[in-house]
Amino acid sequence: MASLMIQIHEAANPSxxxxxxxxxxxxxxxxxxxKDFLPKDEHLALHKFQALSNYIASAMIxxxxxxxxxxxxxTDDIKSRLxxxxxxxxxxxxxxxxxxxxxxxYDLDMIYVVGPGHGAPAILANLWIEDSLGAFIPQxxxxxxGLQKLIKSFSWPGGFPSHINAEVPGSIxxxxxxxxxxxxxxxxxxxxxxxxxxxxxxxxxxxxxxLAAAWNSHxxxxxxxxxxxxxxxxxxxxxxxxxxxxxxxxxKELIALYSGYGYQVTIVEDLTDINDQLAAALEWAxxxxxxxxxxxxxxxxxxxxxxxxxxxxxxxxxSGPKMLNGVxxxxxxxxxxxxxxxxxxxxxxxxxxKEWLSSYDHNSLLTEAGEPIPEILSIVPKNPAKRMGQLKExxxxxxxxxxxxxxxxxxxxxxxxxxxxxxxxxxxxxFVQNPKNLRLFSPDELxxxxxxxxxxxxxxxxxxxxxxxxxxxxxxxxxxEHCCQGWMQGYTLTGRVGVFPSYESFLGIxxxxxxxxxxxxxxxKETKWRRDIGSLNYIETSTxxxxxxxGFSHQNPAFIGTVIKVxxxxxxxxxxxxxxxxxxxxxxxxxxKNYVNLMVGSKAPTPVFLSADEAxxxxxxxxxxxxxxxxxxxxDPDVVLVGIGMEVTFEVIAAAALLKKHLPSLRVRVVNVxxxxxxxxxxxxxxxxxxxxxxxxxxxxxxxxxxxxxxxxELKGLMFGHPNLDRVTVSGYDEEGTTTTPxxxxxxxxxxxxxxxxxxxxxxAKSNAGVAVDSHVIISYLKHLRAKHQEYVKLYGKDPDGLxxxxxx
Numbered sequence: 001m002a003s004l005m006i007q008i009h010e011a012a013n014p015s016x017x018x019x020x021x022x023x024x025x026x027x028x029x030x031x032x033x034x035k036d037f038l039p040k041d042e043h044l045a046l047h048k049f050q051a052l053s054n055y056i057a058s059a060m061i062x063x064x065x066x067x068x069x070x071x072x073x074x075t076d077d078i079k080s081r082l083x084x085x086x087x088x089x090x091x092x093x094x095x096x097x098x099x100x101x102x103x104x105x106y107d108l109d110m111i112y113v114v115g116p117g118h119g120a121p122a123i124l125a126n127l128w129i130e131d132s133l134g135a136f137i138p139q140x141x142x143x144x145x146g147l148q149k150l151i152k153s154f155s156w157p158g159g160f161p162s163h164i165n166a167e168v169p170g171s172i173x174x175x176x177x178x179x180x181x182x183x184x185x186x187x188x189x190x191x192x193x194x195x196x197x198x199x200x201x202x203x204x205x206x207x208x209x210x211l212a213a214a215w216n217s218h219x220x221x222x223x224x225x226x227x228x229x230x231x232x233x234x235x236x237x238x239x240x241x242x243x244x245x246x247x248x249x250x251x252k253e254l255i256a257l258y259s260g261y262g263y264q265v266t267i268v269e270d271l272t273d274i275n276d277q278l279a280a281a282l283e284w285a286x287x288x289x290x291x292x293x294x295x296x297x298x299x300x301x302x303x304x305x306x307x308x309x310x311x312x313x314x315x316x317x318x319s320g321p322k323m324l325n326g327v328x329x330x331x332x333x334x335x336x337x338x339x340x341x342x343x344x345x346x347x348x349x350x351x352x353x354k355e356w357l358s359s360y361d362h363n364s365l366l367t368e369a370g371e372p373i374p375e376i377l378s379i380v381p382k383n384p385a386k387r388m389g390q391l392k393e394x395x396x397x398x399x400x401x402x403x404x405x406x407x408x409x410x411x412x413x414x415x416x417x418x419x420x421x422x423x424x425x426x427x428x429x430x431f432v433q434n435p436k437n438l439r440l441f442s443p444d445e446l447x448x449x450x451x452x453x454x455x456x457x458x459x460x461x462x463x464x465x466x467x468x469x470x471x472x473x474x475x476x477x478x479x480x481e482h483c484c485q486g487w488m489q490g491y492t493l494t495g496r497v498g499v500f501p502s503y504e505s506f507l508g509i510x511x512x513x514x515x516x517x518x519x520x521x522x523x524x525k526e527t528k529w530r531r532d533i534g535s536l537n538y539i540e541t542s543t544x545x546x547x548x549x550x551g552f553s554h555q556n557p558a559f560i561g562t563v564i565k566v567x568x569x570x571x572x573x574x575x576x577x578x579x580x581x582x583x584x585x586x587x588x589x590x591x592x593k594n595y596v597n598l599m600v601g602s603k604a605p606t607p608v609f610l611s612a613d614e615a616x617x618x619x620x621x622x623x624x625x626x627x628x629x630x631x632x633x634x635x636d637p638d639v640v641l642v643g644i645g646m647e648v649t650f651e652v653i654a655a656a657a658l659l660k661k662h663l664p665s666l667r668v669r670v671v672n673v674x675x676x677x678x679x680x681x682x683x684x685x686x687x688x689x690x691x692x693x694x695x696x697x698x699x700x701x702x703x704x705x706x707x708x709x710x711x712x713x714e715l716k717g718l719m720f721g722h723p724n725l726d727r728v729t730v731s732g733y734d735e736e737g738t739t740t741t742p743x744x745x746x747x748x749x750x751x752x753x754x755x756x757x758x759x760x761x762x763x764x765a766k767s768n769a770g771v772a773v774d775s776h777v778i779i780s781y782l783k784h785l786r787a788k789h790q791e792y793v794k795l796y797g798k799d800p801d802g803l804x805x806x807x808x809x
Contacts, residue, residue: 029255030266030308034273034280042379046097046275048365049376053093053129054319055360056147057121060154061086061338062353067151068144068362068370073354078344083155083162085118087317087336091234092122092200094314096388098278099198100130101379103386106286109195111494112388113185115211116202116234117163117175118337124150124160124168129372130380132169132389136529144370166523166530170389172493174520177512179208182231183486186217188393188494189227190476190487191436193297195393195494196289198230203246204239210482210513215261217483218307219464223296225436225472228289230282231263231309236316238333246311254311262464264288264306269313281310301470305463319359321352397531398495401438401590404429406583410612414806419582419646420501420541420603424453426583427499430590431458431474437496438590441484442477449501449541450603485510488536489517497534497590504540504600505547505556514538518566518596525569525594535572535595538563539586541603543709544733545647548745555737555745560676560710563598564718568685573676575600575645575709578608580615581674588619600709602646604742607806609653622675622687623697628809629656629670637669638764638771640698641756644673645709648732650804651746652707654753657807659760663778665770668760671697681721694722701727703763707751708732729759743799747786754786 038046059067061084066077092114103110114123127133128150131142140146153159164171173184185199205211218229235254237247246254251267258265266284270277285308292305317335322328325348329339340349340356365373372380381387409425411417430438431454440446440454459473476487481502488498517536524530544555563571572595576582582601589597609626610618618624627633629652641656643649649672659666673679680688689697698704704727708715712732719725736748746752758779765772792800 029251029259030264030284032266032280032284034270034277037276037280042101043275045375045379046101048373049097049100049129049379050090050093051360052362052365052372052376053097053122053125054090055357055362055365056125056128056151057089057093058086058320058357059151060084060121060124062343062357064152064156067148068366069357073357075344075350078353079156080344081155082338082341082343084121085116085162085337086121086320086339087238088116088119088202088234088236089122090317090319091236091312091314092116092119093126094274094278095198095200095232095312096122096126097379098275098282099388100381101279102282102286103381103388104379107386109386109391109393110388111172111185111188111195111197111391111394112170113173113181113188113197113199114164115175115178115181115200115205117173117178120160120162120164120168121154123164123171124154127169127389129376130387130389131384132387135384135390136169142371144366147370166520167527170391170394172394172490174516177516178202178205179210180214180482180486180489180513181205182211182214182229183217183483184490184493185229185231186214186221187487187490189221189229190439190491191225191496192227192393192494193225193293195227196230197227198232201231201233203233203235203237203244206233207245210480210486213478213480213483214486215258216478217487219262220461220476220478222461222463222470222472223293223305224301224470228293228307230285230289233258233309233311235311235313237331238316238336240336241333258309258311262304262306263309265309265311267311267313271314271318274314278312284308285310296470303469321356324349324352393494395530396495398492398497398534398593399437401430401497402433403587403591404433406587407612409583410615411579411608413608413611413614415608416605416806417579417608418450418603418605419576419579419601420450421453422579422583423539423586423601424451426586427451428453428456428458435474438474438499439491439496440475440499440501441488442475442500443481443484443502443506444477444479445503445542446475446477446501448603449503451501481506481509482513485513489513492534492536495533497537499537499539499590501539501541503542503554504544504559505542505554507538507540507559508556508562511559511562514596515562515566518570521570521594522567532593535589535592535597537589537597538599540598540600543600543602543647544737545645545709545745546602546604546742547737548740548742551739552737555733555735557600557710557733560598560600561714563596564714566596568677568680570594570596571677571685572596572687573598573600574674575676576619576674577643577646577649577672578606578610578615580608580610580612581619584615584619585674600645606646606650618672619674622678623671623673623689625697626653626670626672629653629807631660631667631669634669636667637699637702638667638768639760640669640671640702640704641760642671642673642698642704642706644676644706644715647742647746648707648709648751651751651753652756654807655756655760657809658753658757658782660809662781663761663771663774665774666760666764666768668764669699676718679715679719681719684721700724703766704728705756705759705763706730706732707756729763731755731759741793741797741799743803744790744793747790752786754782754789757782
């Protein structure tokens with residue numbers, strides 16, 4: 001590789017002297033010598049591979065019959081609905097063919113992550129050529145029958161959709177929502193030292209905020225323990241109907257931008273010699289990766305390693321139709337989707353389509369049996385396991401973690417302890433036992449969230465700081481929630497397990513990313529050849545109930561509702577009421593597979609209500625009657641009070657203590673729900689309680705008041721379908737917040753002990769005459785106590801002492 005005569009202006013390690021920066025920035029970047037770079041046989045093989053793939057991709061968009069043009073094409077052969085995106089396909093195929101060449105030459109393990117997800121025709125065509133489609137889905141065999149079936153079934157009911165999804169071999173990124181490809185690529189190579197992920201970033205996609213943040217991902221990659229990403233910005237100039245920003249940037253601007261991110265940049269754009277130039281650029285990239293990794297793995301890591309990055313300029317939709325009615329198609333947005341959208345009904349477009357499809361001379365690229373000719377297959381890896389569509393990391397599932405017993409870390413019943421501190425202690429042990437397949441992805445809030453015990457035996461994996469570089473580590477911490485989510489997706493889909501803790505109010509930033517992933521996971525489970533993967537594990541902390549100091553902007557439990565809407569097979573939501581229950585829950589979630597797990601907790605010290613054994617039984621059941629806080633162990637109640645969430649459950653218990661003191665004739669049953677999904681009607685969720693179990697907890701006819709951590713409306717919707725819901729009332733977060741005190745926050749949202757007690761009195765008065773007689777007096781008194789508390793808060797700026805001591809019964 002040293003013979004490539006790579007011309008690099010100014011050594012990039014360490015960073016250039018600031019006095020040289022203008023010259024450095026304005027330089028034309030890294031310029032590998034590429035004239036006559038490829039041997040003629042490889043050059044021809046690449047050209048033929050690309051031609052065949054481009055034919056298949058274009059045929060998939062248009063043809064339902066005569067897919068190999070064996071007869072005179074007619075308009076009846078054209079699909080009634082033309083769906084697909086051709087504009088990006090030639091560029092995607094160009095890169096795919098070259099990656100195959102590199103895999104063959106250097107025996108690489110490589111994944112191809114495609115940002116322009118609607119480039120599915122190109123990817124499917126390439127997978128057919130290398131027989132990865134046929135390996136997993138025999139009906140798409142690498143012969144004439146399989147090819148005809150593929151072309152017809154694309155964007156056809158029962159066939160492949162127009163975008164990449166979990167049904168496509170080799171895919172770990174769907175790309176329906178743009179901006180996440182690069183973060184996913186970097187997540188995939190973490191703790192995979194031999195893996196290279198080539199990531200195509202569409203120039204339209206590059207305009208998104210998540211993608212912009214993801215360019216910093218290489219700064220979190222320790223080359224001693226992880227693999228490498230080759231980012232390729234595909235600057236073809238246009239999105240669906242407008243120019244792109246990178247498409248209007250000149251070379252100097254692009255080099256300045258990506259050099260500033262910390263990359264070495266080379267630009268590939270010579271269409272007259274595109275294969276030679278791209279081949280030289282990719283081999284340069286491999287040489288740079290090898291240099292960085294060798295230095296790190298020999299104990300002499302490069303300070304601020306500047307990883308390679310390629311800008312690929314090709315015309316939008318090149319090799320397709322050039323003009324239509326005097327309007328350019330190739331090199332314009334008109335080629336973005338279907339270049340000839342009226343080909344079935346317009347004679348001019350129909351004739352252009354025939355000319356276009358024939359231009360690839362596809363019959364010379366297939367044998368009589370309809371297989372790719374040997375010349376094309378010469379750049380396809382002979383070992384199927386090395387083909388990008390069959391690399392085991394993309395489909396082979398995960399190895400379960402070696403998880404420590406949580407009970408040795410259990411806290412003493414009756415004490416107070418932060419559940420986040422307990423979780424940090426558990427993860428610390430788990431990291432020690434799983435040094436290569438468990439990571440924590442945190443948006444810059446780890447210490448604030450009291451999870452810093454994880455640093456007892458590991459580090460932050462940040463490579464651009466003298467304090468943390470070259471130490472590896474299980475913690476990747478960046479302020480971008482999008483990066484954390486993308487990294488975790490890539491990490492999980494290549495066989496590992498991730499944990500994502502966050503301030504509750506900011507998880508909504510990645511809500512749509514999570515939903516997209518859940519869809520990918522749903523399709524994965526329905527795709528027989530994909531194996532089980534680890535769950536996505538979210539921890540909500542710094543919740544609204546303890547965000548009285550940061551104020552209204554930091555109060556938002558809406559992510560719970562987002563997870564509720566995920567398919568019931570995947571959605572799991574837990575609100576453990578104390579540290580021991582949280583320890584039991586985190587272990588369960590880390591062991592689970594194919595789920596979106598959401599755990600909601602608190603970083604503040606809270607009472608430990610249950611012993612280790614009690615907590616285990618409670619979390620397994622998902623809910624139970626808390627006899628210690630109930631009247632006569634909860635037997636024959638007048639009203640059922642239910643806490644769902646740590647702080648609101650404490651208020652339920654405090655309310656029960658108030659009622660015992662001030663209205664002992666009221667019989668109350670206290671229930672805690674830790675598994676939210678059990679509340680759905682029987683059959684609506686795998687965890688849903690049976691009708692008998694629901695009635696045993698909540699009675700058949702007594703009033704029920706839920707004190708719920710999330711929005712009241714989402715709990716009502718969750719329970720819809722149960723009988724007699726007119727007996728149910730719900731208090732929860734009602735978007736009432738400010739900078740105040742913890743208990744005042746509860747008062748503002750009617751989840752405080754006095755409000756809960758009032759609800760209990762109102763409900764019990766319907767059936768207990770003794771309660772009814774005194775109800776007006778006791779409710780007035782409770783409201784008086786609540787008002788006095790608010791006055792105290794305004795006067796002294798704090799809650800009265802002792803209000804968070806564990807109530808005595």
